[in-house]
Amino acid sequence: MLFDAFKNRKSPKIKFIKTNPTWRVAWGKINPNYEDIAWRDEKISVILPRTTSEFSTEKLAISSRGRFVVVGDVWLTNRVQLLQKLGIEPDSFQGNYLQLVANLWERWGNESLSQLVGMFALVVWDREKQVLRLVRDRIGVRTLYYTTTGSVRWIAPQLRTLAPHRSSDLDLMALRDYLCCAFVPGERTLWEQVRELRPGTVLEFPDRQVTAYWQLQEQITAIDQPLAWHGDRLRELLDQVVQEYLPPANEPVGVFLSGGLDSSSITALVAKFHKAPVHTFSIHFGSECPNELEFSSLVASHCQTQHHILEITFKDMWSRLPETMAYLDDPIGDPLTVPNLLLGRLARESVEVVLNGEGGDPCFGGPKNQPMLINSLYGSVTNQDALQAYLISFQKCAVDLPQLLKPEVWTAVQTAPWVFAEDLYSQASYLNRLMAMNIKFKGADQILTKVSNLTQAALLQGRSPLFDQRVVDLSMEIPPEYKLSGVEEKAVLKQAITYGTSSLGDAARSLLPCKGTTIANILPDKIIHRPKSGMMVPVQLGFRKYWQQEARDLLLNQNACIAPYLNQLPIRNWLNYQGDTWSRYGVKLWLLASLEIWLQVNQKVQQ
Numbered sequence: 001m002l003f004d005a006f007k008n009r010k011s012p013k014i015k016f017i018k019t020n021p022t023w024r025v026a027w028g029k030i031n032p033n034y035e036d037i038a039w040r041d042e043k044i045s046v047i048l049p050r051t052t053s054e055f056s057t058e059k060l061a062i063s064s065r066g067r068f069v070v071v072g073d074v075w076l077t078n079r080v081q082l083l084q085k086l087g088i089e090p091d092s093f094q095g096n097y098l099q100l101v102a103n104l105w106e107r108w109g110n111e112s113l114s115q116l117v118g119m120f121a122l123v124v125w126d127r128e129k130q131v132l133r134l135v136r137d138r139i140g141v142r143t144l145y146y147t148t149t150g151s152v153r154w155i156a157p158q159l160r161t162l163a164p165h166r167s168s169d170l171d172l173m174a175l176r177d178y179l180c181c182a183f184v185p186g187e188r189t190l191w192e193q194v195r196e197l198r199p200g201t202v203l204e205f206p207d208r209q210v211t212a213y214w215q216l217q218e219q220i221t222a223i224d225q226p227l228a229w230h231g232d233r234l235r236e237l238l239d240q241v242v243q244e245y246l247p248p249a250n251e252p253v254g255v256f257l258s259g260g261l262d263s264s265s266i267t268a269l270v271a272k273f274h275k276a277p278v279h280t281f282s283i284h285f286g287s288e289c290p291n292e293l294e295f296s297s298l299v300a301s302h303c304q305t306q307h308h309i310l311e312i313t314f315k316d317m318w319s320r321l322p323e324t325m326a327y328l329d330d331p332i333g334d335p336l337t338v339p340n341l342l343l344g345r346l347a348r349e350s351v352e353v354v355l356n357g358e359g360g361d362p363c364f365g366g367p368k369n370q371p372m373l374i375n376s377l378y379g380s381v382t383n384q385d386a387l388q389a390y391l392i393s394f395q396k397c398a399v400d401l402p403q404l405l406k407p408e409v410w411t412a413v414q415t416a417p418w419v420f421a422e423d424l425y426s427q428a429s430y431l432n433r434l435m436a437m438n439i440k441f442k443g444a445d446q447i448l449t450k451v452s453n454l455t456q457a458a459l460l461q462g463r464s465p466l467f468d469q470r471v472v473d474l475s476m477e478i479p480p481e482y483k484l485s486g487v488e489e490k491a492v493l494k495q496a497i498t499y500g501t502s503s504l505g506d507a508a509r510s511l512l513p514c515k516g517t518t519i520a521n522i523l524p525d526k527i528i529h530r531p532k533s534g535m536m537v538p539v540q541l542g543f544r545k546y547w548q549q550e551a552r553d554l555l556l557n558q559n560a561c562i563a564p565y566l567n568q569l570p571i572r573n574w575l576n577y578q579g580d581t582w583s584r585y586g587v588k589l590w591l592l593a594s595l596e597i598w599l600q601v602n603q604k605v606q607q
Contacts (some may be wrong), residue, residue: 023046023047024156026044026155041164046069068126073120108543118373121144148193160602178330183334235496238269245465259294266355295530312338314538348458353464358451364492365484394534574589
């Protein structure tokens with residue numbers, strides 16, 4: 001069953017929002033006069049954006065012997081080591097990361113993927129064997145989309161780039177999943193005719209065969225070793241990864257700092273290792289709302305950073321939502337999307353590279369796993385199976401689907417499978433099953449794509465050290481009891497930051513900029529041991545006091561893009577705050593507002 005999202009819909013009020021074009025590849029024959037073709041042969045065409053009168057050729061590389069054409073986005077931490085494997089002096093190599101990948105492919109083909117450490121989304125054309133390969137990095141930092149119908153298949157790093165090459169039919173399973181999770185998990189997108197390549201996989205044309213070159217697996221090691229031993233291993237790796245993620249030593253760097261353990265840990269490590277100025281950036285939502293500025297300011301002072309604080313008003317949150325949705329691929333119903341974009345723009349005034357603490361919860365057992373652990377103990381009492389409990393744990397619209405979806409839509413999706421089932425019912429330890437799902441789906445499909453798209457929109461390079469593939473692998477080697485044990489979350493990360501043994505030598509220690517602390521304990525105890533609170537965006541107050549009329553006009557309009565799919569009665573009740581026992585209606589309304597505005601923005605693109 002297909003539903004055209006825009007059929008008979010009047011043109012929305014939202015203005016067209018222009019975004020920068022990206023590269024794209026056409027697999028199949030297209031008109032040779034097609035605009036902006038930078039390279040082509042009989043079977044593929046590479047379309048690149050132009051800078052003034054020239055093509056942006058940094059997205060295209062041809063291997064040294066001409067066999068492989070590589071298109072894409074890539075950033076690697078092990079450039080020097082890879083050049084040495086090729087027998088090339090690093091100082092003499094004039095090419096970029098993409099050219100390096102092309103030369104590696106010429107030497108080792110698919111085996112090159114095991115050597116790449118970093119983030120990438122690539123299209124590799126083998127001119128000799130006439131095989132096209134789509135490749136995505138292991139964790140999913142970069143994205144890659146492709147159309148699934150027609151004589152020409154189109155490939156691009158951003159979903160919006162494919163708008164001219166798809167229909168406006170919505171994927172109803174993806175819609176269901178978005179309403180439950182606030183993002184679209186797995187290979188589906190909200191568009192029926194477009195799919196997303198999964199992290200750690202290769203898709204080959206013409207066979208359309210998908211193979212995994214990396215898989216996230218539980219591999220618990222050294223189970224007899226104490227917490228301190230695992231903390232030392234983690235600290236040594238974090239020291240290495242953070243240093244690799246820094247810009248050149250003479251350039252300033254930024255860190256998004258909330259004041260929680262994860263972002264504070266990254267801030268402290270950056271301040272230890274970087275000689276140029278370190279800028280930190282925090283947000284708050286005005287005097288009506290609680291904030292964590294006490295903690296972020298404490299960390300900034302402790303690490304001697306140049307600290308910047310941005311107040312985000314309720315007017316900002318609502319007025320900037322259309323622009324924010326335009327920069328995303330699928331919609332993301334996380335209320336932090338708008339703050340992420342605005343904070344990125346503030347950061348760009350001072351730096352070009354910004355790090356963050358994303359990944360601490362998925363990799364090291366954040367407190368959001370606790371409801372599922374409780375369900376595993378008492379599920380027989382509550383009569384909730386694991387999948388139902390997992391969907392409810394997102395605290396979005398899972399329990400509302402029968403009332404929220406139109407009857408014909410609910411019938412179409414009610415018994416459809418969920419992408420979480422395979423991991424949820426695997427043989428891994430229960431906590432690691434939860435963490436694997438958080439990394440594979442929430443990490444790749446919400447957190448990392450949000451970071452990537454919104455930092456790029458602010459002309460920044462966003463980097464997430466705690467989501468580095470080596471950190472993720474190590475997290476799956478650590479015994480679960482050292483991650484989340486009872487009410488103590490992220491025990492091994494706290495151990496690494498508090499007592500972990502650094503790999504630095506004595507000479508390097510003397511150069512560290514953070515003064516007054518030991519090499520191990522690089523944060524105040526108040527930060528390490530305070531309870532997790534999370535960045536609470538005040539959408540509940542927003543819809544009650546500031547956005548009430550705008551939300552009614554948007555969501556209850558008979559010409560709304562969501563009108564063919566959703567019943568108005570539950571939405572009306574949420575707007576009236578009828579029966580909001582758990583104060584969750586604001587989050588649900590933000591999720592729906594984000595979806596509606598995302599659809600309207602994309603309708604303008606389609607037109």
